[in-house]
Amino acid sequence: MALNLVMLGPPGAGKGTQASRLAQSRGVPHISTGEILREAVQAGTDLGRKAEMVIEAGQLVNDEIMIGIVNDRLGKDDARHGFLLDGFPRTVSQADALDNMLGVREPLVVIDLSVNDDELVRRLSTRRMCESCGAITGSVNGRPTATCGTCGGALKQRSDDREDVVRQRLIVYRQRTEPLIGYYQQRPTFRSIDGSQDEEAVAALVGAAVDGVAA
Numbered sequence: 014m015a016l017n018l019v020m021l022g023p024p025g026a027g028k029g030t031q032a033s034r035l036a037q038s039r040g041v042p043h044i045s046t047g048e049i050l051r052e053a054v055q056a057g058t059d060l061g062r063k064a065e066m067v068i069e070a071g072q073l074v075n076d077e078i079m080i081g082i083v084n085d086r087l088g089k090d091d092a093r094h095g096f097l098l099d100g101f102p103r104t105v106s107q108a109d110a111l112d113n114m115l116g117v118r119e120p121l122v123v124i125d126l127s128v129n130d131d132e133l134v135r136r137l138s139t140r141r142m143c144e145s146c147g148a149i150t151g152s153v154n155g156r157p158t159a160t161c162g163t164c165g166g167a168l169k170q171r172s173d174d175r176e177d178v179v180r181q182r183l184i185v186y187r188q189r190t191e192p193l194i195g196y197y198q199q200r201p202t203f204r205s206i207d208g209s210q211d212e213e214a215v216a217a218l219v220g221a222a223v224d225g226v227a228a
């Protein structure tokens with residue numbers, strides 16, 4: 014059976030980490046809209062030029078652009094038998110559009126990762142990204158690691174992980190994205206998980222939740 018999954022949660026909740034693990038174990042593509050935008054910024058495309066300032070201000074790229082990106086991506090061959098969305102939807106309009114895109118596909122499984130603000134700010138301020146492979150590396154004993162644990166590449170801080178931008182991203186999350194919990198929570202395929210535990214523990218809970226709702 015196809016797995017169509019949305020990973021919800023505030024920035025720093027572990028959506029990317031958990032989505033990437035789950036995508037590997039379930040054999041479905043991990044689609045991160047933040048990553049698609051960062052690639053466009055790097056490549057200097059029209060989209061990248063439009064998105065760069067919005068991202069650095071901790072705001073959201075407009076719905077029409079994001080819906081277009083996801084519609085195209087879900088139409089690709091590798092997403093025919095399932096997908097794992099990380100960072101989309103972020104607004105009610107995006108969620109409505111996603112429902113419309115699904116058509117006759119299997120129902121959406123929605124996993125919400127909840128983590129309190131102090132822990133989110135702590136995680137994001139020590140988070141580093143590998144310049145070579147894009148892997149997210151957290152910290153060991155509260156200190157960022159020097160090199161990528163996956164490929165040994167150099168690490169950098171995301172420009173929107175600075176504390177002032179992080180605080181703004183959290184405000185935008187509460188205003189525009191958190192209402193999606195109410196949007197989805199009546200569905201039988203919605204699960205909320207405590208994302209404040211360590212990566213392995215959360216991965217076990219996510220795996221069990223997916224098995225429970227997508228059985």
Ligand code: AMP
Pocket residue numbers: 024046047048050067068069071072073074075079099100101102103107173182
């Ligand atoms: P992320 O990597 O998911 O934290 O996304 C990084 C940034 O990209 C966000 O703070 C937004 O500025 C932008 N972005 C990513 N996904 C979306 C989306 N679905 N809607 C609007 N903006 C987005």
